[in-house]
Every structure is written in structure tokens, then in C-alpha cells.
Amino acid sequence: MKAAVLSDHDKPLSIQEVDAPLPRDKEKLVVMHAGALNHRDVWIMKGQYPGIKFPSILGSDGSGICDGEEVIIQPGFNWGSDQNFQDLHYHILGLPRDGTFAQMMSVPSENIFPKPEHLSFFEAAALPLAGLTAYRSIFSKGGIDASSNVLISGIGGGVALFAMQFAIKAGARVYVTSSKQEKIDKAISMGALGGVLYNQEKWSKQMGELSKGIDLVIDGAGGPGFNELLKCCNPGAKMVVYGGTAGSMKVSPQLLFWKQIQINGSTMGSPMDFQNMLNFINLHQIVPVIDSVYKLTNINKAIERMASGQQFGKILINCSNL
Numbered sequence: 001m002k003a004a005v006l007s008d009h010d011k012p013l014s015i016q017e018v019d020a021p022l023p024r025d026k027e028k029l030v031v032m033h034a035g036a037l038n039h040r041d042v043w044i045m046k047g048q049y050p051g052i053k054f055p056s057i058l059g060s061d062g063s064g065i066c067d068g069e070e071v072i073i074q075p076g077f078n079w080g081s082d083q084n085f086q087d088l089h090y091h092i093l094g095l096p097r098d099g100t101f102a103q104m105m106s107v108p109s110e111n112i113f114p115k116p117e118h119l120s121f122f123e124a125a126a127l128p129l130a131g132l133t134a135y136r137s138i139f140s141k142g143g144i145d146a147s148s149n150v151l152i153s154g155i156g157g158g159v160a161l162f163a164m165q166f167a168i169k170a171g172a173r174v175y176v177t178s179s180k181q182e183k184i185d186k187a188i189s190m191g192a193l194g195g196v197l198y199n200q201e202k203w204s205k206q207m208g209e210l211s212k213g214i215d216l217v218i219d220g221a222g223g224p225g226f227n228e229l230l231k232c233c234n235p236g237a238k239m240v241v242y243g244g245t246a247g248s249m250k251v252s253p254q255l256l257f258w259k260q261i262q263i264n265g266s267t268m269g270s271p272m273d274f275q276n277m278l279n280f281i282n283l284h285q286i287v288p289v290i291d292s293v294y295k296l297t298n299i300n301k302a303i304e305r306m307a308s309g310q311q312f313g314k315i316l317i318n319c320s321n322l
Helices: 039-045 121-125 128-141 158-169 181-189 203-211 226-232 253-258 271-284 296-308
Strands: 002-006 014-017 027-036 061-066 069-073 104-108 112-114 149-152 173-178 194-197 214-219 233-241 262-265 290-295 314-318
Touching: 002 296, 014 296, 027 121, 027 128, 039 296, 061 121, 061 128, 069 121, 112 271, 121 290, 121 314, 128 158, 128 214, 128 233, 128 271, 149 158, 149 203, 158 173, 158 214, 158 271, 173 181, 173 203, 181 194, 194 203, 203 226, 214 226, 226 233, 226 253, 290 296, 296 314
Parallel strands: 149 173, 149 214, 173 194, 214 233, 233 262, 290 314
Antiparallel strands: 002 014, 027 061, 027 104, 027 314, 061 069, 069 112
């Protein structure tokens, strides 16, 4: 079979002929139809991720056919028994275990779930990592309800868009930030009530005037702008941080303690979170936002697009039509 293989740091993925996987005990073979890119794949390629090994087949998201059924793959392994946090041995599909950027893969049966019937293979492949991260951030850690004013930073990325879709379906009032007005406009067309450009001065003041205060912040950037998010918050607000693409945070302890703000970290989610996410998606017939689709043989073009930060929605890989 063909697969996109990482052979060294700072090298493009190469399409190679590799042995088809042989399912081990309690595993099943999945014929892959679609995969999806995540920033994790880019960081691994740049050597900015622990435990990198060569050769590796990347890819955490995927959908396909297993035993004649249309399926979606839950990408997390060894979550553990506590719903509050993952076990020390928790890891994600795509490293160290070979991932979804291949024509076939072997997956434990417990990681295989029915694909939502209203979604195509590509739409379903967009879900696992980003959708799960967003669901846990919004519901399990954020405790959202219909009275919440929610701020989602960096709209356009996969997790942020899923968080926005989930929050809107939960009945919350949603606001967004971006560095590009066209991304804010797209979010508004999808149901967000408004947004501000975070690369403008005093943007937190604009957000405060627009929203009348935020009850829940969902952030994947951190960085020096994190303190501006604190300024947007109402007393007693919650902040959920699922990433740190902008680096270390600058936090004002005065804002934090005077407003009695809670900051919660979150990453990925448990198998229970994954099933609950699928239930929510099926109930509300949510359709992921797709930016673009690339053939497996053109995967490096897809990675270039992700690295550029221009995408709005998930970047998909066609694993069946080379």
C-alpha cells in the first residue's frame, strides 16, 4: 500500500510503498478513505514534538471502511480511568503509532466508531482530534450553558470552528477574534454575533463593548495577548486553554483574582467525550467546515497551506484516490 512517510526532521513527507498492516489481537483493518491535517503534524515535521521516530506515518484523523461499515477513528489511546485527566501513557494516533495518511491501517476495535450518517467520509475525517478537543473544552471543562457569552479566539482553525459550532448549538451567544476580517465575517455568517481583530490596539475594549462581557473563553494561542482575554471577562468567568501556538502567556494576577476567573487546561478528550461529541453532532446534524481537499500524493501542498495559516476550516487528505 501507499503511505505518506516522515523520514527525517524538516523534510517533506514522501509517498512510499509500505507493507499493509496486519491486525493484532483486538485490532481491525480499516481501509482509509480520508484523513485530516492538524498543526500537530506540522510540529512533528519540524522536530517540535517529543518522542519523534523515523520512519513514521503521520495523521491523527481518519475515516474509512471496516468490516463493510463506514467508520470514524477515535485517535486517543490509554486515556485511563479518570475523566478529569489523561493517563501518563496516553498517546495520539500518528506518533508513536503509525497514523491515517495511508491507504490502510490497523486500529484497536475500541477506537472504531460508526461514522455519522449525515457526513461524507471527508466531513467525518475532519472531526476526531479537533472536534474532540473542542467538545471537551466547551462542555467537559467549560461547562457552557445557554446563558453564556462565549469568546473563541483565532477563528478559522479547526478546534476554534468546532468550538463555535458546538457553542451556537448549545444556545450560547458567541463572539470571535481573528487577525483577518474575512474570517470574522465568515464566522458571523455561520451564527457568531460579532468579532474583533486581535492585531488592533485595545481590541479587548472593543470586545467588551460588543459583548457586554464574556463568561467563557476558549483559547488555543496563549502568548502575550492572553492578558487581553482576561480583560474581556465578566466576574466569575471561565477560561479554557487547549493550546499555546503564540507561546508563553503574560497574565495579570490582579485581573485574575479580582474577577475570580477560573483557568482550566484541556487537551484532547476521553473515549466518553468522543462518544458524547458524536451524539451531539448527530443530534444537531452538525457539518464540519472544510477548507480544502488534497490527494495523498499532494500532501505536502496541504501541509504548506496549513503552515501558512490561511485556512478556514479543516484541510482534508484523500487517501483512496491517489
